[in-house]
Amino acid sequence: GSPQEQEQGTEAPPGPGLRYNSPLVQVSLIGLVCFCCPGMFNALSGLGGGGQFDHTTADNANTALYACFAIFGVLGGAAHNLLGPRLTLLLGSLTYPLYAASFLYYNHRKSQTFPIIAGALLGAGAGLLWAAQGAIMTSYPPPNRRGSYISLFWCLFNLGGVLGGLLPFSFNYLVLPPARIVRDDGTRATRVTYSSVSTEGWEILKLFTNWRMLLILPAAWASNFFYTYQFNNVNGLLFTLRTKGLNNVFYWGAQMIGSAGIGYFLDFGFASRRKRGLMGVAAVALLGTAIWAGGLANQLRYLDGEFPDKIDFKEGRRYAGPFLLYFSYGLMDAIFQSLIYWIIGALANDSQILSRYVGFYKGVQSAGAAVAWQVDTHKTSLLSQLIVNWGLCTVSYPLLAVLVLLAVKDEDYSVSNVDDGGKEKDTKMAAPSSFH
Numbered sequence: 001g002s003p004q005e006q007e008q009g010t011e012a013p014p015g016p017g018l019r020y021n022s023p024l025v026q027v028s029l030i031g032l033v034c035f036c037c038p039g040m041f042n043a044l045s046g047l048g049g050g051g052q053f054d055h056t057t058a059d060n061a062n063t064a065l066y067a068c069f070a071i072f073g074v075l076g077g078a079a080h081n082l083l084g085p086r087l088t089l090l091l092g093s094l095t096y097p098l099y100a101a102s103f104l105y106y107n108h109r110k111s112q113t114f115p116i117i118a119g120a121l122l123g124a125g126a127g128l129l130w131a132a133q134g135a136i137m138t139s140y141p142p143p144n145r146r147g148s149y150i151s152l153f154w155c156l157f158n159l160g161g162v163l164g165g166l167l168p169f170s171f172n173y174l175v176l177p178p179a180r181i182v183r184d185d186g187t188r189a190t191r192v193t194y195s196s197v198s199t200e201g202w203e204i205l206k207l208f209t210n211w212r213m214l215l216i217l218p219a220a221w222a223s224n225f226f227y228t229y230q231f232n233n234v235n236g237l238l239f240t241l242r243t244k245g246l247n248n249v250f251y252w253g254a255q256m257i258g259s260a261g262i263g264y265f266l267d268f269g270f271a272s273r274r275k276r277g278l279m280g281v282a283a284v285a286l287l288g289t290a291i292w293a294g295g296l297a298n299q300l301r302y303l304d305g306e307f308p309d310k311i312d313f314k315e316g317r318r319y320a321g322p323f324l325l326y327f328s329y330g331l332m333d334a335i336f337q338s339l340i341y342w343i344i345g346a347l348a349n350d351s352q353i354l355s356r357y358v359g360f361y362k363g364v365q366s367a368g369a370a371v372a373w374q375v376d377t378h379k380t381s382l383l384s385q386l387i388v389n390w391g392l393c394t395v396s397y398p399l400l401a402v403l404v405l406l407a408v409k410d411e412d413y414s415v416s417n418v419d420d421g422g423k424e425k426d427t428k429m430a431a432p433s434s435f436h
Contacts, residue, residue, distance in 0.1 A: 029174050
């Protein structure tokens, strides 16, 4: 292209058809990586207690996991900016099969040591994997199609929970670095130079005073906090073993439906991107409130945490209500997290900034999850767990709306519209002539 095009990060449009260096193919590949790794982890976790009758081992392993994830989630953005996406993804994905193997070991030896150590290692690996995933998913797509790409990723990722195993990291070596990604309109996904340790350390510290990240904090804390309650104390308590497995097919299937719906709306709902964001927050708030209200009605049936007469899927009417609730919990999780990712992606287009933002989100999310697993270990009242989960979600909705109102612009095709201090940067690129 011309010197001006090269300076702006654009080149001649590459033409129709699938390309290996297109955002679509690369986001699909990261979806397949997460299908094999976190997707398989979700299939195990969704059984309640890691598939064990006693939840204590899984609770302790998950506490170690999310405590380490809280640290490495925040550091993961720095690792991505220092190592690049390929190596970061590979190192992260290697820890997932070890965690699954630890529960196979536990079934034979009944020792918690291996699952807890494997959980801690997985926490470190997950921090790396999700930081790279977040950077790819939020920075590679064109700004006016982020919702669709997020929903594509979420559908592929949750196929792991629906279908079960594939080789866990066979797709890692295929992922291209950001500088080689070319969108269909000829723009580069981002201009990347690898960072330094001192730069990343300073930028991570600044995240904790970044008002955008502080507004996301309650939503981040809530977004994995409710898994413990849903997996252990709804699916894990109410249903027979075979029905728990069937429920998880629909739980993760509901995630695919929810992410596709919210992704389409966030890209095409209104001409104004800010209005789409605000209406997305409103829709998630209304649906989430209705689902938690249904959860309260269900929880009042077993306040003591005992449910000896397990429900089987063949019981028809008795099964229908609790099944619909658990399905709705999966739907709610997908639309809530997809909305948060879309908002984060709207804050900047630079993969280095976005990897730090996503790392902060995943770190706070994991800290919340670590607390939640210990709350369950200490046999906290199930009604109290539900009320706390509902309250955390409710507090997050208006804060997300404020963030959209103040930080999401209606038109933004810049390489990065903010720096890590939250200040506007004037780096506009030539915008496509129309929305395709």
